[in-house]
Amino acid sequence: MALIECIPNVSDGRRAELIERIASAVSVTPGVRLLDHSSDPSHNRSVFTFAGDTDGVERAIMAVFDVAVANIDLRSHKGEHPRLGAVDVVPFVPIEGVTMADCVALAKKVGAAVAARFGVPVYLYEEASDNPVRKNLEDIRRGEFEGLPTKMATAGWAPDFGPATPHPTAGASVIGARMALVAYNINLATDRLDVAKKIASAIRHSSGGYRYVKAAGFKLEDRGIVQVSMNLTNYEKTPIFRVFETVKREAARYGVAILESEIVGLVPSAALTAAAEFYLQMAGFTPQQILETRLRAESTPHQQDQQSVIQSVIN
């Protein structure tokens, strides 16, 4: 069974009634489950997290556009967070039984449908974009809603779907596909901020570290310790355990130990299972051996294998 996560960022974080209507539009959609939603009044932005099968996720995101396009007017929208449209960003994330290519196809299908139904221009981003200068969200969003008329008239910035002018109130939307993001922090048993900053610099992509790590060093004043705070943007290609072991080794060079690590928010089961596989040196393990994964898949009869027989003679 396909399981896709979708995390639309909507440009309103203040009108509780509107936010509830959007949440409810997702909740009542068959085939999806609303996992979480949070709103930030100073950003004036809400993030909804839901997951389900391909058809369910498509229906739910169209329902989000329905409510948001009818009720949000970017001409009067103010907030700290940069934004381009009423439904600002829509990533589709493969979780289980589905490939990145499936999520790219879904992003393109939804992009075409949004342009056709609402007249909102759509830019594809990340894995869904074939254009190397239009993959990065920040590049696409630069200039924001107010700069859209000029930007869209510039060579190379026609949208992937819909009109070459912004929707008068809903602006434009950025829709794409990416891997699940894991927010991961490692706390060090020291109050030396320079150590956290040096380690962050060593492991993050921008300064020569791992390809899918963003990192910064922070002081946790109330606890008298420091933290290497990270976003892992592709936990398959840059797995948690490799980052952990590298931070541990780099910290040892300064005589510092790891106090603990923590995952902020949600994490796909596979990101944790990979750590178990690594440390336990597991051979030949497949996700189909996880009972909960099997519960969502087809059942298959099999002959008792040799190893099961060995098990039965143990006393």
Add this chain to the structure above:
Amino acid sequence: MALIECIPNVSDGRRAELIERIASAVSVTPGVRLLDHSSDPSHNRSVFTFAGDTDGVERAIMAVFDVAVANIDLRSHKGEHPRLGAVDVVPFVPIEGVTMADCVALAKKVGAAVAARFGVPVYLYEEASDNPVRKNLEDIRRGEFEGLPTKMATAGWAPDFGPATPHPTAGASVIGARMALVAYNINLATDRLDVAKKIASAIRHSSGGYRYVKAAGFKLEDRGIVQVSMNLTNYEKTPIFRVFETVKREAARYGVAILESEIVGLVPSAALTAAAEFYLQMAGFTPQQILETRLRAESTPHQQDQQSVIQSVIN
């Protein structure tokens, strides 16, 4: 949402048509999913694995009894595996959102229902039994079907439910609750069987090792290596990572390294997550942070917390 696993062992491993009828009786039951079934002709025994919510699991096991009691005659049953009844053993296993006490209550409810509907006497076992000498399956099954009339007439061996005489064709059933069993092997980079046997002896309960480990040493002739083959009977109280680390340390004492480890068959997600938590020194982690677990639970809105905000400033 409650998730309970049930693994009935049925005394027929040869009649494919009957085995399919039992499998199908489970498959068509709402609220449960048949995860696996395997049959061993020489044991003349089939094992079905299914999971679901409390009501679904209860309906499915009654459906298994329906077909098995009507079609299996222990008077003419022959096979290598010891057995007491047509539906020989029925364990209920807590997987998620459910306690051992819930599974004990379900075992007692099903035991009473089986006795009432089919006239089959039922013995409770493991966690469902309050009688210390009637917890162990082997003790209850000793004497097998043929010895039941004598055993049941013996003081202390009246069944927990139903008549004090065996069902003429279906014998008696043993129903109870236990933790999920993890079949776990560690392969050593050596051909020295004595090392595998010494390590098995060091870690298994029966010779002074961990409370919930059964273990034996084997030679894997075709690969020229040896294996410590284990059943972990309570992965919460004796976790996989602790067993792995102990085997690794004991092997090092003989100059032997661990080649790999392997899980045979199904494993609950929590057993692997615990290993990730241990090795990554994770603090404050809850199962509700696993995306797939959240998918089966209620959705809850929340305010963006401080750490999420920290994450958003990382570049």
